Amino acid sequence: MPRRTVRLKLTLLYGGLILASGVGLTAFTYVLVAQHPAACATIRSDVTIAHTCVFSVVGGGIGSTRTVVRPGGVPPLGPRQLRALQTRIAAQAGQSRALVVRQDSAELQQFVVLSGIALAILALVSVAIGWFVSGRVLRPLRTITTTAREISATSLHRRLALPGPDDELKELGDTFDALLGRLEHTFDAQRQFVANASHELRTPLARQRTLVEVALEDPGATAQSLRATHERVLAAGAEQERLIEALLALARGQRGLDRHAPLDLEAIAGDIVATQQPEATRRGLSIATALGPARASGDPRLVERLVANLVDNAVRHNVAGGLVHVETGTSGGRALVRVANTGPIVPAAEVDRLGEPFRRAGQARTGGQDGLGLGLSIVSAIATAHGATLAVRSRPAGGLDVTVSFPSGTAAPPGPPAPAVSPPSP
Secondary structure, eight states, X not given: OOOOOHHHHHHHXXXXXXXXXXXXXXXXXXXXXXXXXXXXXXXXXXXXXXXXXXXXXXXXXXXSSSOEEEGGGEEEEOHHHHHHHHHHHHHHHHHHHHHHHHHHHHHHHHHHHHHHHHHHHHHHHHHHHHHHHHHHHTHHHHHHXXXXXXXXXXXXXXXXXXXXXSSHHHHHHHHHHHHHHHHHHHHHHHHHHHHHHHHHHHHHHHHHHHHXXXXXXXXXXXXXXXXXXXXXXXXXXXXXXXXXXXXXXXXXXXXXOSOOEEEEXXXXXXXXXXXXXXXXXXXXXXXXXXXXXXXXXXXXXXXXHHHHHHHHHHHHSOOTTOEEEEEEEEETTEXXXXXXXXXXXXXXXXXXXXXXXTOBTTBSSOOSSSOOSOHHHHHHHHHHHTTOEEEEEEOTTSSEEEEEEEEBOSOOOOOOOOOOOOOOOO
16 A cells, blocks of 8 residues: 555545545536426427327317317318327327437436446546646645755755745745744754863863872972972862853753742742851842732742842842842733842843853953853743743943843732832932
C-alpha cells in the first residue's frame, strides 16, 4: 500500500468529489430521460390513432342508428362495419404503443451503458487532475520540508523566502523564517554566553593554579607565606562558587516555575534591605524604603534572588554618599517592586543591553571583581518566568531606576499607607 501522504489524500478527495458530481448528474439526467420518453410514447400513440381514424363521427356514438358518412363521397358504413373498423384501429394503436415503449427501453439501456463508460473515463481523468492540482498546491510544503532538513545549527541564517501570493502557505513560510531568526539569535546568544562563562570560570582557575605553582616553586616558602597563598586560593574558589551559583539561578529562571506559592513582596524586600544594610553602610550609602503591601504568586526563592540582585546592584554600582531607594506596592492591579539608585551615568543605548549575561555598562563582560555581570540577566529571566514586566531606565543624574511588575496574587489586607519616600535625587 502506498504511504498515506497528504498529496494522496487530496488526490482521492478531488477525484472523489468530481466522480460524485458526475454520478449525481448522470442519475438526475437518467430520471429526466426515463420520465420523458413515456410521455412521448403516449403522445405518439394518440397521434397514430388520430391519423389512423380516417373517418369522422357525425352526431351520436357507435351504437346510435345515425349513419356515418365517409369523406370523398364514399358510401356510408353501417354500425357493424364501423365497430369492426374501430377494433382494428385500437389494435394498431396498442401495437404502436408497445413498439414505442420497447424503443424507449432500448434507448435507456444504451444511455446507461454509455454513461458508465463516461464515468469510468471521468474517474481516471479526475484522479490525474487531482494528483496534478494537489502537487501544485503542496509544492511550497515540499520546499519547506527540504529546507528544514538541510538547515542545521550551523546554517540557521538560511531562510525560505517563499514567493507567491499572500496566502496560508506563504504565511506558514514567513512564520518558519521568523522561527529560524529567533533560533539563530538564541544560538548566537548561547554561544556568547558559553564563551563568556568559560572565560569567567577560567580566570579564577588560572589564578589558583598560578598561586599554587608559585608557592611550590618558592624554596624559601614559610608557613606564613603558604597560609597567605591558601587564603588567596580560597578567595578564588569563593569567586567560582559565586559565579556557578549565579549561573544556576539564571538557568532556573530561564527554565520556568516548578511551583507557585503566595508571595509577600513587602516582607521579601524588607529582609533583603536588612541584609544589605551593613554593606551599604560600609560603602557610605543610605537606603531609603517605601514598603507597601504587595501580594503576588510564584517561587519565593527565585523572587528573593530577584530582589536581592536589584538591591545588590544598586549598592555595588553607586557613588560615595549615594542613595538606594527600595519601594513595593500595587499599581493597576499588579504588585510591583522598584529599586532606584544614584551612580554613574548609564547611556540610554546601553540600558537594553544590560540584561545580557556578563554585560555591564560599556563593557562586554565584567572583567573585574565588583560583580559578575549576571545580576540583571537573572532578574530578567526570573521576571519572565513569573509573567512579570521588567522596566529599566537610566536616570539623567546617574544610576538606574528598575521596576518589576508582577501579576497580582491574593489581595493585600487593608492597612496604613506606606510613608512616601522620594527616589534618589539628582
